[in-house]
Each structure stands twice: as C-alpha cells, then as structure tokens.
Amino acid sequence: MSFKLQVGEMQTEYLTDKDIWSHFNYIFSSKSKNSTTYKFVLIKSLLENLYNVDGNLQLSYSTLFNSFAKIYWNLVVHHRLNQINMVNKKSEVQKVLLDIQEKYQIPSTIVFDRLSPEVQLEVVLKVKRKCKINVMGALYGDTQATFYDFDNKIEQLRFSPSYYSFMQRFQRVLQYLTNYQLALFLEKFNTQGDTTNLLVRIENVSKRSSLDQFYRVLSSFYNGTCFYCGKSIKRKEAAHVDHFIPWSFVQADQLWNLVIACSPCNLSKSDKLASGLYLENLIERNDLFIQNEIGIKEDMEVYTPEKLQDLYKFSIDNGFTDIWVPKSII
Ligand SMILES: [Zn+2]
Incomplete structure (x- = not known):
C-alpha cells in the first residue's frame, strides 16, 4: 500500500x-x-x-x-x-x-x-x-x-x-x-x-503561552464572579481562565471547556476534576453561549452537552479520580 x-x-x-x-x-x-x-x-x-x-x-x-x-x-x-x-x-x-x-x-x-x-x-x-x-x-x-x-x-x-x-x-x-x-x-x-x-x-509542546484570547470572549458573558465558589472577582488579574476538564487530559483549549475562576480556586483545583454539580452548571452556561451566539464559531459548532458528559466520564476512566470542590462556596 x-x-x-x-x-x-x-x-x-x-x-x-x-x-x-x-x-x-x-x-x-x-x-x-x-x-x-x-x-x-x-x-x-x-x-x-x-x-x-x-x-x-x-x-x-x-x-x-x-x-x-x-x-x-x-x-x-x-x-x-x-x-x-x-x-x-x-x-x-x-x-x-x-x-x-x-x-x-x-x-x-x-x-x-x-x-x-x-x-x-x-x-x-x-x-x-x-x-x-x-x-x-x-x-x-x-x-x-x-x-x-x-x-x-x-x-x-x-x-x-x-x-x-x-x-x-x-x-x-x-x-x-x-x-x-x-x-x-x-x-x-x-x-x-x-x-x-x-x-x-x-x-508541554501544545500548551498556550496565554489564554487571554479566551478571557476576552468569556468576560463578555460574565457577571464578575468565580465559576466555582461564586465569590466576586474584583481585578482582571485575579480572574483565571480555567480548563474545566484538566488541560493535562484534553491538551486542547475549546471554549466550551473554559471558565473564569478566582485565583484560589484555580490554584487548588489544579489538574483535578470538579464535582458533577459543576458539570451541570457548565452545560447550562454553554447552552446560554449557543443561544446568545457567543464564542468562537468552530468551537461551538461541534459542541454538544453529550460530548462534555463523555469527556467528563472518560477523564475519570483515564485516572482523574480526585474530585475537587471549592473550599467555601457563596
Ligand atoms: Zn473561586
């Protein structure tokens, strides 16, 4: 051949x-x-x-x-x-x-x-x-x-x-x-x-040097609070773009997997998986993105809630078994 x-x-x-x-x-x-x-x-x-x-x-x-x-x-x-x-x-x-x-x-x-x-x-x-x-x-x-x-x-x-x-x-x-x-x-x-x-x-060859490009899109639909703990984030520097399914697993930066988190949440979550409650919240957030036509076209075109659910399930199957929750929730 x-x-x-x-x-x-x-x-x-x-x-x-x-x-x-x-x-x-x-x-x-x-x-x-x-x-x-x-x-x-x-x-x-x-x-x-x-x-x-x-x-x-x-x-x-x-x-x-x-x-x-x-x-x-x-x-x-x-x-x-x-x-x-x-x-x-x-x-x-x-x-x-x-x-x-x-x-x-x-x-x-x-x-x-x-x-x-x-x-x-x-x-x-x-x-x-x-x-x-x-x-x-x-x-x-x-x-x-x-x-x-x-x-x-x-x-x-x-x-x-x-x-x-x-x-x-x-x-x-x-x-x-x-x-x-x-x-x-x-x-x-x-x-x-x-x-x-x-x-x-x-x-690390695929890792971006900055997620700023995504911050701009995410912040257009953002009420100034952390996706996980709900606390308000006062300064832009304290707002971290977080990979909901850890980057070390997906090795990709799709908008539907990115959220804005406060710095303590982002650091303590690290490459762990957030609890299932947040998965539901992210699916709702992504629904709003689709309804309001927010986001990067190619990213949202192939997105489905089932895909995110699958990714979540397969992260656990691939060893991401430490489930993370924020220290305190508002
Ligand atoms: Zn937080």
Whole structure:
C-alpha cells in the first residue's frame, strides 16, 4: 500500500481492543517506517482533536492541521529540533517552517500562539498542503486501512467507531506512549541540539503561552464572579481562565471547556476534576453561549452537552479520580 495514497476507505468497521493494540504496537515498533516524526505528531494531533469531531466522527483537516502545524512550529522553530533520521537533511515540514521563519525574521523565542493570526494561518496552510500527501496515507497504511477514512481533496477524515472509542478509553496511555516515542526519536537524531528535559518539553509542546484570547470572549458573558465558589472577582488579574476538564487530559483549549475562576480556586483545583454539580452548571452556561451566539464559531459548532458528559466520564476512566470542590462556596 502506497503511503502517498490520497483517498482511503475504511476496510473494517469493527475491531476489538486487541486488534487496535496490535496496530499501535506495530506503529511504535521498528517494523513501521519512521524516517521522520510525522506519524507520532499525527497521532498526537488526532488525540488533541478527539472532541472536535462532528456527529459522524468526521474531523476537518483545518482543525487537525492546526494542531499538527502548532506542534511542529514549537518543535522545529522554538526548540530547534531536527525531525528526520538523517544528518544534514531536513524533513519537508522543517523546510516549510524555517522558510516562513526566515521570510518574516521571526525569533526562535516566539511560540506558535504568539504569531499573528495571519502568520498562523499561513503556517497551517503551508504545512497542511505539504504534509497531508505523506502523513495521512502512512498511518492509514500502518493500521491496514482501519483507523479512518480520509480524502485529501475535500480535506476531511472520519474515525472508525472502534478506534474512536478505543482512543477515548485509553487517551492518557496513548498520550504517554506517543510522547515517549517522539522523545526517543528526537533524542536519537538530535545529537547536536539541546535535548535537555526533552520529555517535559514534548508534554508541554501544545500548551498556550496565554489564554487571554479566551478571557476576552468569556468576560463578555460574565457577571464578575468565580465559576466555582461564586465569590466576586474584583481585578482582571485575579480572574483565571480555567480548563474545566484538566488541560493535562484534553491538551486542547475549546471554549466550551473554559471558565473564569478566582485565583484560589484555580490554584487548588489544579489538574483535578470538579464535582458533577459543576458539570451541570457548565452545560447550562454553554447552552446560554449557543443561544446568545457567543464564542468562537468552530468551537461551538461541534459542541454538544453529550460530548462534555463523555469527556467528563472518560477523564475519570483515564485516572482523574480526585474530585475537587471549592473550599467555601457563596
Ligand atoms: Zn473561586
């Protein structure tokens, strides 16, 4: 099967967990062809976008490659890491990104979310155009055409229901495995570069440097009180944008999962899950967002209350079992 395949149809709809584990074992083994980090970054991007699918488990390339391009920008430009298993060579994605960096004279200190919206868009479009040709067919081939349907022309993929459910249930373990494999590859082929704290850097490669953009949207629908304890928040600096389902699990910043919390609540909640009562409150809050057409269009388009309930349930299944409540409630 050619990895340059441009359209792929799913061969089987139903797979057991054992079948899917065997595919992942293959991808992460030396039997799978990994001359670059593409497959690992694609899996990482798919995991980040599990809850950005529509009702038919379809995911647009614009959403998928936003994660893919962001991860690569931070790895290649920000951390200056080589992505191919050859010395003195560059992978296609490296060439694209370094060209853009040079064109606009962007310093390496700048992470993806600090780029202007126009440059971000250019990065995503160019990375998508170049990489979709090689990456979509490669992972599809490694899983014997069972992971997803894809079409590089209409730029959409559809998860197989078995794979989708598997990834929800084993999301955290798959994140760990992918980060480990990516770190291993990068450590091996970056003998000249700085690989200190590589695994920690990879774990945080998708983290935004600021959630200000979301604060602006959230505060347009905000009565000045903490989502959790209800106390009033007097100063903007004391208002924290909090991931209701912890970031360490979702690794994504969807508006429907973000709330404004006071600083003591935000700090004590940390990466714990808030009690079910707050889940109900968040569903109500999101209903109001939809009714009032508040928010970022693409985020709210794929949102459903069931999706948030699923995410909550799967966080517990994936080990987020410490349930948090605020110290005092008004
Ligand atoms: Zn609070």
